[in-house]
Amino acid sequence: xxxxxxxxxxRLKRGVLDPExxxxxxxxxxxxxxxxxxxxxxxxxxxxxxxxxDEAADRAGEMAERLLANPTIHDYDVAVAER
Amino acid sequence: xxxxxxxxxxxxCDRDAVRALAHLGVDAERVWxxxxxxxDATGIVLPGGFSYGDYLRAGAMAAxxxxxxxxxxxxxxxxxxxxxxxGAQIGSESGLTPGAFTTNASARFQxxxxxxxxxxxxxxxxxxxxxxxxxxxxxxxxxxxxEVSEDAHDDLVADDRVLFRYCDADGETTDAANPNGSTxxxxxxxxxxxxxxxxxxxxxxxxxxxxxxxxxxxxxxxxFA
Numbered sequence: 001x002x003x004x005x006x007x008x009x010x011r012l013k014r015g016v017l018d019p020e021x022x023x024x025x026x027x028x029x030x031x032x033x034x035x036x037x038x039x040x041x042x043x044x045x046x047x048x049x050x051x052x053x054d055e056a057a058d059r060a061g062e063m064a065e066r067l068l069a070n071p072t073i074h075d076y077d078v079a080v081a082e083r
Numbered sequence: 084x085x086x087x088x089x090x091x092x093x094x095x096c097d098r099d100a101v102r103a104l105a106h107l108g109v110d111a112e113r114v115w116x117x118x119x120x121x122x123d124a125t126g127i128v129l130p131g132g133f134s135y136g137d138y139l140r141a142g143a144m145a146a147x148x149x150x151x152x153x154x155x156x157x158x159x160x161x162x163x164x165x166x167x168x169x170g171a172q173i174g175s176e177s178g179l180t181p182g183a184f185t186t187n188a189s190a191r192f193q194x195x196x197x198x199x200x201x202x203x204x205x206x207x208x209x210x211x212x213x214x215x216x217x218x219x220x221x222x223x224x225x226x227x228x229x230e231v232s233e234d235a236h237d238d239l240v241a242d243d244r245v246l247f248r249y250c251d252a253d254g255e256t257t258d259a260a261n262p263n264g265s266t267x268x269x270x271x272x273x274x275x276x277x278x279x280x281x282x283x284x285x286x287x288x289x290x291x292x293x294x295x296x297x298x299x300x301x302x303x304x305x306x307f308a
Contacts (some may be wrong), residue, residue, distance in 0.1 A: 016230060017264060019190035067147060070140060070176065072183040073230050 001049040003083040006060035010069045010076045011041035044068055053080045086111035086126035086307050089154070091145040096131035096168065096287060103290035103300075104128075109307045116145070120153035126163045126307045127154055129170025131223070131285060141184065141226040142172030151177045163207055163278040163306055168224055171271070171281035180274045180281045181239060182231035184224075188264025192225040196297065197262050197284060199270055200250040203243060206277045211302030217254045218299035220284040222262060227283040229265035229272075236266060246280055247271035 012018050018040065025038035046063065050056035060078045069076040086104060090097040090113045097113050104111040111128070114121060135144035145151070151173070158164045158179060166174030172184045187193055196219055204214040212218065231239065239245055248268040251260040256268040263283075271282025286300030 016185075017188060017228070019186045019188055019264075023190045067139070067143065070143070070183050072175075072181075072232060072235075073185055 001051060003047070003049055004053065004056040004080050005083045006046045006048060006056050007079045007081070008044040008046065008060050008064050008068055008076055009041050009079075010044070010064065010074050011039065012073055013075050016073050042068075047083060053082075056080045085121065085124060086128060087114040087121055087124040088112065088128040088130055089114050089116055089120070089150060090130070091116045091132070091134040091148065091173075093134040093136060094130050094132035094169070096285065099285075100128050100130045100167070100287045103287035103304055104307060106291055107301060107304055107308050109304070111307070116148050116150045120150055120157060124157060124162060127157060127165070129154070129164070129166040129173050130287075131168030131170060134169055134173065137226070140172075140176065142169060142174075142176040145169075145173045146176035155179065158274065158276075158279050161278060164274075164280075165208065165303070165306070166281035167287065168222075168227075168283055168285055171283050172226065174274075174279075174281040179279055180272050181235050181244075182229055182266075182269075182272065184226055184283060185228050185230050186226050187224070187228050187262075192223075193227075193262055194221070194223040195262065196221045197270075198250050198252055198254075198260065199247040199284060200254050200256060202245050202248060206246065206273065206280070207306035208246060208280050208303050211305050215254060217250060217252065218302070219297040220286055220289045220300045221296070222284045223288075224263070224283055227263045227265070229267075229269040229283075231266055231269075239269075239272060240267075244273040245269055245271075246273055247282055247284070
């Protein structure tokens with residue numbers, strides 16, 4: 001078994017309104033910053049032991065499917081690195 | 084012969100639901116989630132509140148609580164189930180109903196009376212109303228914007244499973260009457276079968292006459308009578 005950190009990034013699907021990101025963008029503009037858009041995402045770092053990187057990614061992906069993401073509104077991706 | 088009002092950690096409308104049901108002559112009691120669902124429950128209410136602090140997403144944690152497996156089984160056996168506000172979020176997160184309830188377009192918590200158009204009067208939840216009737220029921224939520232994929236929305240409409248839409252006093256489903264940016268002004272939907280429903284507005288807060296406002300919500304809870 002090898003120790004991995006699987007990083008799951010959950011973000012709203014393109015086209016789904018993100019009022020919190022919009023509010024944050026406006027606050028940045030009030031601070032004088034210039035930007036044309038802002039998107040936010042949730043990042044989960046999962047420490048786990050697995051036989052190989054593929055297994056670690058599969059397990060993290062299943063966690064995203066079952067809980068971390070809501071498939072109606074979210075897309076997600078998984079990146080695995082040895083820890 | 085008792086309706087189970089499932090209390091999760093952070094539920095806060097469970098007592099209101101029991102009291103509103105008692106007013107309608109319905110025997111109801113609170114059931115702590117960890118105690119499991121009584122096998123003789125004649126109906127199930129998933130009440131409002133902020134279960135588990137709305138961690139991750141509103142309703143996400145409660146939806147994975149073991150009692151929800153029993154709720155889904157009871158629903159499959161024909162026991163009527165309604166999810167109200169946080170209960171609606173739990174219901175959609177647990178797959179009882181399609182779509183998702185997420186952050187209001189305003190990005191604010193909104194607590195206000197709204198008008199709803201009854202889209203179907205032939206369900207247990209709406210038998211007290213006429214189709215197209217406008218009722219006044221309050222909302223109180225920060226994450227009530229109904230989102231659904233285009234395909235799933237097409238199915239919802241084609242299958243006539245939209246139960247309530249936000250509207251103005253005349254029953255027009257305008258953008259101005261949509262308090263949270265919900266897709267197609269949808270405020271409540273049915274599950275696969277008519278005895279399973281979720282809605283963001285609070286019928287239990289519009290049932291008791293002594294609260295001094297609308298009692299239009301009583302008809303929804305009369306499904307259990």
